[in-house]
Amino acid sequence: MAVARPIRLLGAASILLVLFLIFQLRKAATPLVGTFGSGDKLVNGMKKDPLLDPTGEPEGVLWRAEDNDYAPDSESSARINATLLSLVRNEELDELIPTMRDLERTWNNKFNYPWTFFNDKPFTEEFKRRTQAETKAKCYYELVPKEHWDVPEWINNDIIKESAEMLKEQGIQYSDKLSYHQMCRWNSGMFYKHPALQNTRYYWRVEPKVQFFCNVDYDVFRYMEDHNKTYGFTINLFDAPQSIPTLWPETKKFLAAHPDYLSDNNMLGWLTDDQLRPDHTEAANGYSTCHFWSNFEIGDMEFFRSQKYEEYFNHLDRAGGFFYERWGDAPVHSIGLGLFEDASKVHWFRDIGYRHIPYFNCPNSPKCSGCTPGKFYAGEPFLAKEDCRPSYFKHVGTH
Ligand SMILES: Nc1nc2c(ncn2[C@@H]2O[C@H](COP(=O)(O)OP(=O)(O)OP(=O)(O)O)[C@@H](O)[C@H]2O)c(=O)[nH]1
Numbered sequence: 056m057a058v059a060r061p062i063r064l065l066g067a068a069s070i071l072l073v074l075f076l077i078f079q080l081r082k083a084a085t086p087l088v089g090t091f092g093s094g095d096k097l098v099n100g101m102k103k104d105p106l107l108d109p110t111g112e113p114e115g116v117l118w119r120a121e122d123n124d125y126a127p128d129s130e131s132s133a134r135i136n137a138t139l140l141s142l143v144r145n146e147e148l149d150e151l152i153p154t155m156r157d158l159e160r161t162w163n164n165k166f167n168y169p170w171t172f173f174n175d176k177p178f179t180e181e182f183k184r185r186t187q188a189e190t191k192a193k194c195y196y197e198l199v200p201k202e203h204w205d206v207p208e209w210i211n212n213d214i215i216k217e218s219a220e221m222l223k224e225q226g227i228q229y230s231d232k233l234s235y236h237q238m239c240r241w242n243s244g245m246f247y248k249h250p251a252l253q254n255t256r257y258y259w260r261v262e263p264k265v266q267f268f269c270n271v272d273y274d275v276f277r278y279m280e281d282h283n284k285t286y287g288f289t290i291n292l293f294d295a296p297q298s299i300p301t302l303w304p305e306t307k308k309f310l311a312a313h314p315d316y317l318s319d320n321n322m323l324g325w326l327t328d329d330q331l332r333p334d335h336t337e338a339a340n341g342y343s344t345c346h347f348w349s350n351f352e353i354g355d356m357e358f359f360r361s362q363k364y365e366e367y368f369n370h371l372d373r374a375g376g377f378f379y380e381r382w383g384d385a386p387v388h389s390i391g392l393g394l395f396e397d398a399s400k401v402h403w404f405r406d407i408g409y410r411h412i413p414y415f416n417c418p419n420s421p422k423c424s425g426c427t428p429g430k431f432y433a434g435e436p437f438l439a440k441e442d443c444r445p446s447y448f449k450h451v452g453t454h
Pocket residue numbers: 141142143144145147173174175176234235238261262263350412
């Protein structure tokens with residue numbers, strides 16, 4: 056059957072229109088921020104996630120268990136002044152055990168660094184027995200002193216209650232849980248003051264439920280010391296601006312009073328980036344909200360014990376935002392490092408495969424199993440835009 060020319064034209068036009076609409080919809084469905092470009096498209100100067108490139112060990116001399124004495128009980132071992140560190144509740148024992156098993160299997164069974172567990176309540180005998188059974192290394196069980204955990208006397212309980220309700224209305228997770236605020240404050244400015252850590256310099260923070268995917272065959276603490284690193288991270292994220300509206304304004308006040316504390320090679324570009332998520336930077340009053348996700352961190356406590364960081368923490372503590380807002384230790388550590396530390400002293404441990412739900416750091420390496428290289432999140436697609444690495448790589452680098 057012959058079809059009249061105008062009808063044929065109309066048909067062709069409709070097909071084109073449908074194709075155009077499909078193209079537009081696909082475009083709208085790909086997240087525009089926080090992710091890396093695909094193909095040749097550049098996003099923030101990054102062509103693709105560097106975790107897709109083959110990842111090996113860091114360069115330079117590495118200390119290995121085969122060539123050195125890392126025996127658990129050796130008095131003259133090659134271990135340095137360092138500990139695995141975990142603040143944890145007795146009730147989280149079942150979630151901690153698989154995590155310990157992961158880290159022992161991938162790393163610590165070779166190096167036998169001690170574990171130090173902290174709790175605001177005494178650890179149970181069961182907790183001690185079952186954790187010690189997971190490692191040949193020494194385990195220490197420490198109580199957090201009351202004066203490091205209690206809400207400071209200058210904080211007003213009525214204001215806490217009122218603010219908690221406001222934060223809850225804004226959907227800020229855990230904002231009405233006082234112990235969560237106490238935990239964030241302890242991790243921000245207290246952990247490294249614990250008497251049990253007085254003779255310890257480096258720590259690797261471990262939380263229950265996190266996973267490790269890659270065999271790491273060198274002494275990471277030695278790596279930190281030998282390469283003059285202060286802080287190592289795996290995941291770099293955006294925060295909820297509503298949890299920290301006055302953190303940056305308070306920080307600016309502190310900086311104005313101590314302009315000389317700012318490092319020459321600071322990370323202000325990353326801290327104040329307003330290109331990747333301008334809405335976040337605006338809502339947080341000038342702070343990008345980007346931070347090292349601190350449930351993983353390998354750090355040098357001398358930094359946190361320094362005058363600069365100590366005065367900064369005290370300023371924040373007096374301002375009250377650990378309780379009246381929900382300041383996390385991640386943004387506080389990150390801003391401290393970003394302002395006072397030399398950017399070359401922060402290291403991205405791209406080779407340590409890691410997961411804290413819902414995000415991953417998963418490198419492309421034969422040393423890894425159980426995660427997908429380059430996969431950043433598991434869950435809803437909106438999580439993709441929480442990735443702040445494109446900004447970090449742009450302003451600071453991929454070291
Ligand atoms: N002893 C003790 N440990 C705590 C307390 N609150 C939190 N922690 C620990 O502090 C760390 C962080 O707490 P989480 O509840 O995991 O906080 P989060 O990572 O922001 O939240 P999730 O996404 O639920 O994991 C974990 O190691 C907890 O075990 C507390 O009141 N007492």
